Amino acid sequence: MLTGPSIYPMNLVVQKYGGTSVGSIERIQAVAQKVAASRREGHQVVVVVSAMSGETNRLIALAAEIHTNPSAREMDVLVSTGEQVTIALLSMALHEEGCDARSYTGGQVRILTDNEHSKARIQEIDGHRIRDDLEAGRVVVVAGFQGVDEQGNITTLGRGGSDTTAVALAAALRATECQIYTDVDGVYTTDPRVVDDARRLEKITFEEMLEMSSQGSKVLQIRAVEFAGKYQVPLRVLSSFEEGPGTLITLEEDDDMEKPVVSGIAFNRDEAKLTIRGIPDTPGIASTVLGAISEANIEVDVIVQNVGHDDTASLTFTVHRNDMSKAEAILQRIAKQLKATTVESDDRIVKVSMVGVGMRSHAGVAATMFEALARENINIQLITTSEIKITVVIEERYLELAVRSLHSAFKLEQQDLVE
Ligand code: ADP
Ligand code: ASP
Ligand code: MG
Secondary structure, eight states: OOOOOOOOSSOEEEEEEOTGGGSSHHHHHHHHHHHHHHHHTTOEEEEEEOOOTTHHHHHHHHHHHHOSSOOHHHHHHHHTHHHHHHHHHHHHHHHHTTOOEEEEOHHHHTEEEOSOTTSOOEEEEOOHHHHHHHHTTOEEEEETTEEEOTTOOEEEOOTTTHHHHHHHHHHHTTOSEEEEEESSSSOBSSOTTTOTTOOBOSEEEHHHHHHHHHTTOTTSOHHHHHHHHHTTOOEEEEESSSOOOOEEEESSOOOOTTSOSOOEEEEEOSEEEEEEEEEEOOTTHHHHHHHHHHHTTOOEEEEEEEEOTTSEEEEEEEEEGGGHHHHHHHHHHHHHHHTOSEEEEEOSEEEEEEEOGGGGGOOOHHHHHHHHHHHTTOOOOEEEEETTEEEEEEEGGGHHHHHHHHHHHTTTTSOOSOO
């Protein structure tokens, strides 16, 4: 679907500006100046914008005042309005800059999605209107986060979804680069709001960025990284507030022997932990318990099963905090059937993950990680690993301490060895 040769003699860039970058009239005017400067440099520019910061949350809160369980379709009609405001205001600001510009909602472009309201996936993008405008010398301003299904219903792509709109447009239009402008000047070794001496990375591989995003680094929406990797879209994260090279998300791994083993630390405060104890240690038991959870459409993340001396097992897993009560009710029901002893739930946990492609060829990362946490007396509740990631679940109150200690234990504040 998103293929075909580029028909553009000029460089086409897709620039995405997030909520804080368009959070006030002054910020929108500043964005217009940046876009106009790119035009003057000879680029064709497609701009994707988010709603003004706080707006999407405000709309969700309004719905909550009206209905405890609002219709998913109407929620999408509601929350997509935030982006419609910013596309119009930015286009007007561009006109003020003497730049011809036109705004489009997702439906007007025809960003076709499936009908999974609030987490729709992009299926196809019709680039015709955008191409015509670009050919006519206009800047095209597209509302992020939204699309339309086959029936014409408005859909949204999940929180942070404007990143995905930008990458998908860049893929469809064969853009030279997709630039994600935000309130930090790149991807850091960890969230710079938590660790003061977090360091900006010059580059990071798609694979690592995918793990960072999926483990909770909200600087890029995971779908956007998936899309960029799949369609090989050159992707860069930059600041809309200051000049700088930002961070390039690259396809290839550096072969440099001295590259750091760990590239970054991600964390996720959105999960809760559930445990069912005293269940029979028999084949199929995990499937009985987790099957019931998945039938209720609850996504399960970390899973650990233990067998005790009394030949009974316990099963612990994490889910999104919003799903904790629902999952607990299901476990209570199963506990009766299986004559389990207890069901416990805890939403004061966090997940901390160390990510790095260098882990493939280096042993000892887990040992260093556990030592660093032990030095701070932080108890590890669950552990899970993949080829390029180690994740632990710990008590929420230790989050900042844990991330800071790990950051310094792996010397992440020091200069990148690859540069
Ligand atoms: P936008 O509104 O522009 O989409 P987001 O708030 O979604 O911005 O993402 C930017 C934020 O991501 C930063 O302000 C930062 O706090 C957070 N963040 C989390 N992890 C990282 C990381 N590893 N590098 C940079 N920023 C990160
Ligand atoms: N406005 C939407 C959100 O707050 C989409 C985005 O900003 O990317 O999640
Ligand atoms: Mg975002």
